[in-house]
Amino acid sequence: MQLYLPIADIPVNVFLILAMGAAVGFVSGMFGIGGGFLMTPLLIFVGIAPAVAVASVASHIAASSFSGALSYWRRRAIDPALALVLLSGGTIGTALGVWTFTLLRSLGQLDLMIALSYVVLLTTVGGLMFWEGLRAILRARRGVPVPMRRSGSHGWIHGLPLKMRFKRSKIYLSVIPVITVGLIIGFIGAVMGIGGGFILVPIMIYILRVPTATVIGTSMVLTLVTMVFATMLHAVTNHLVDAVLALILMVGGVTGAQFGARAGQKIRGEHLRLLLGLLILAVGIRFAIELVIRPDDLFTIREAGGAA
């Protein structure tokens, strides 16, 4: 069934988009991530303008993180104080990100920057995760117990001033690194059309040392608010949010996520990390190939101020 997307300005097959939403939802439910880093590239690959894909995926991530955040809230697995401090950085980062997005778009370099950031971020994070998962599996196979991560090298972060007590997470931490992390995630989220959960969760666990019990719930709150904010800003400044596209993605995404979550519980943790690492790495490499091979057409037309 063909449907005309009003903002993306192209006709698409509804079932294709629905299936993409469900597939990404399945993966995101399985790994406990938002899935924006998969959704945005998929939309770009089916021919939706990168700018529209980034702006529309923001609202799609808002939907999936809201349903996640609600269930974590019921389980009291969200640290409100930590979420608030993260958000103060996150909103500024998002605003900066949307501003950068608008600027790059007027310079004609937005598509390139989106592709480049994907290559750098995804190959790095994917590579690290893959390596880490592989080592864990090899260790388990040799029968060596997985060593507990002990504190040590990150002492300087705990020496920073402006310390604050986060009761539910039971940590005593300076607000400076927390705000900085929020700022960075908000910024890359708005520019790249990702929630940033797959970067935020490791940072919170390994650098900020937030206990795992509150990590995912709290990171979902940050994702939720920054993505709602990004949707608003993209709608007001660039008029690029395609609500029809977003709605199809949301419906597919939230459904797929339920089945993904069930599948995820059946797989061992290190295998899950290895798979996720591979997936992230593959998307990054796909973007890298796109950049280095000669494009079919060296010329592109863009209506001054238009979407495509």
Added chain:
Amino acid sequence: MILRVCLAAIGSLLVLAATPARAERLIVSVSNHRVTVTPNYSGEELVLFGSVEKDASTPATRSSYDLVVTVSGPRADMVTRRKERKFGIWVNTDYRQFLNVPTYLALFSNRPFDAIASPEVERRQQLGLNNVLLTQRVGSDYADVVPNDAFRSAFVRLRAEHGLYREETSAVTFLTPTLFRTGIPLPAAVPIGTYDVEIKLFADGVLITKTETAFEIVKVGFEQFVATTARQDGFVYGLVTAFMALMTGWMASIVFRKD
């Protein structure tokens, strides 16, 4: 909008010769003056038909006519960019801005333009995509460039690939020596707005008379409503979209609630 439609209708019915000194008169009409594009619109073809009216002063020796129909859609500024390899990756480098150029442009005739008129007339009357004026901004200058300019030809080629620029030198058919018709194909991605149709009559390589008509393309339905709101009311649109996202998330958490 209604006024414009009326004007277009009147314009097409009561067409008078632009040069009264000449003896011929053109009477034309298009099959539909208002094309509505619905969400499942997949392209359509309008038909333009008309006749050449002779009168007593028409030279008796004049036997055959040539017709050139130019359809130009709403105008907009467009940017054409060229990618170049830099540090091993393909980057947009140079660009040209095309000012106030038609978003849709179609030229139809009954035989090749170079058979209808001399190169000089072709240029002056803008016959063919190579001769249509496409103003570019090059630095601080405004000018059209030679037809084989890389940016100009890429621009025309890319528009043609989407069916938005076209040139067909056998599209106009004469049913009788004075009665003619041509189809105007409108692809799915056709821009909305007012389309001007200019019909030029040639005989023996000389422009005898010309006339104009117009039609309008409007998009209707939910999709158009969404697009208009997004453009004009970004804030409300953003709020509604964000609210929709939250509702979907909330619904999902209720439907799939496990505890």
